[in-house]
Amino acid sequence: MSERSRLDEIRDELKKLDISPTIFARKEIHELPDILSPDERIVYLVEGRNKLNNHHIILVATDRRLIFVDKEFMYGLKVEDFSYSKISSIQYETAFLLASIDIQVTDDIVEIDGVGKYHAELFCEKVRDFMSQPEKSFQSKSEPSVLDQLEQLGRLKETGVLSEEEFLEQKKKLMEKL
Structure with missing residues (x-):
């Protein structure tokens, strides 16, 4: 970045x-x-x-x-x-x-x-x-939060790595975790 x-x-x-x-x-x-x-x-x-x-x-x-x-x-x-x-x-x-x-x-x-x-x-x-x-609770976390994962998905979509359909599918999976 x-x-x-x-x-x-x-x-x-x-x-x-x-x-x-x-x-x-x-x-x-x-x-x-x-x-x-x-x-x-x-x-x-x-x-x-x-x-x-x-x-x-x-x-x-x-x-x-x-x-x-x-x-x-x-x-x-x-x-x-x-x-x-x-x-x-x-x-x-x-x-x-x-x-x-x-x-x-x-x-x-x-x-x-x-x-x-x-x-x-x-x-x-x-x-x-x-x-x-x-x-230990505020040191580096081994697993990113759902919000972090959503931000990562957004960046992947913006850069063209993910299509709109792939983005929406992955976003739906993440939202189900909430």
């Missing part, structure tokens, strides 16, 4: 999650195709400011890990990722319209402020869901 189509796929994922990043997150979003594994899915994304250096950043919760992305023009790219099993706590504090998120990872605290109040709460809930799961 080309980097461009992976970026489009990421944008579609965000749209489905009802996440509309601001123009300030554009640089970080453009880095995601190189950061995420091909089959890694975004669960939620927030943007805000790194409390240490006041840079605009994004914090991405995926089905495997938590990723902190800081892409600044003068300072290059900084990416930190954290296994959910290494996160001991995540909390948010709200002010008038904005919130801050504090994540305790082993012996370090990651602090982000300037996050939308609603988004901070939802982000923390999503991360807590993964923190409560055994680590």
Whole structure:
């Protein structure tokens, strides 16, 4: 898959999650195709400011890990990722319209402020869901989900590998599994 189509796929994922990043997150979003594994899915994304250096950043919760992305023009790219099993706590504090998120990872605290109040709460809930799961449940899965298989079928049809009839037949079989 080309980097461009992976970026489009990421944008579609965000749209489905009802996440509309601001123009300030554009640089970080453009880095995601190189950061995420091909089959890694975004669960939620927030943007805000790194409390240490006041840079605009994004914090991405995926089905495997938590990723902190800081892409600044003068300072290059900084990416930190954290296994959910290494996160001991995540909390948010709200002010008038904005919130801050504090994540305790082993012996370090990651602090982000300037996050939308609603988004901070939802982000923390999503991360807590993964923190409560055994680590093996969000590592690479041996069998793709029905949705993944449907997406694969769609790509095979688009590229001409499958005819319309073959596509519909395989789609029907997959839908019966649901």
